[in-house]
Amino acid sequence: GKQVIMNRRFYQKDGKPFGVYHSLFTVPPGLQGNNFGKELFSSLLQEYKNIGLKEITVTANINVGGYAWAKYGFEARYQDEVIGILDNIESKIIEGGGKYTFVDSKGASTTITQKEYERIEKLVTERYDKYPDQPFPMNTISKRKSGKALLLGSYWSGVLDMTKKR
DSSP states (O other), X not given: OOOOEEEEEEEEETTEEEEEEEEEEEOOGGGTTTTHHHHHXXXXXXXXXXXXXXXXXXXXXTTTHHHHHHHTTOEESOHHHXXXXXXXXXXXXXXXXXXXXXXXXXXXXXXXEHHHHHHHHHHHHHHHHHSTTSOEETHHHHTSTTHHHHHTTOOEEEEEETTSOO
8 A cells, every 4th residue: 555654753952852853754656746745744843843843854865855855945954965966967967968858757857957057056156155054945946947857866964943934
């Protein structure tokens, strides 16, 4: 059958509940794309707020995680991981002669041109120039037309600060 698999670990700071680390959150393909994961995560988010957690951390990877966690508002903790995502796409653009066409599991395609890549690279660079020690808001990338193509299959360490207004 279709099973959602979730591994998580709660942690404390100064003897009080502080956060939860989702080491695995897998939604089977048959349940993806119909807001099931979003609704489940929203209910978890409410429960985490109710018990006073301050943050949720994830490792965004395994197919859709890099895109899904970005859409949910997670921020990348480490600049080198964000730069690695950009480097990976840039190499694909170079291999493709100035563009990279991504085809998702449903057959929809997105083409990322050198120009689009440069726009995203500029957004990332400007953000890190302004806030060098702050996590990067990955929804800056996920909400772009090319966001899904850029982030599916990516790997990054994410954090959702529960103390921020959403």
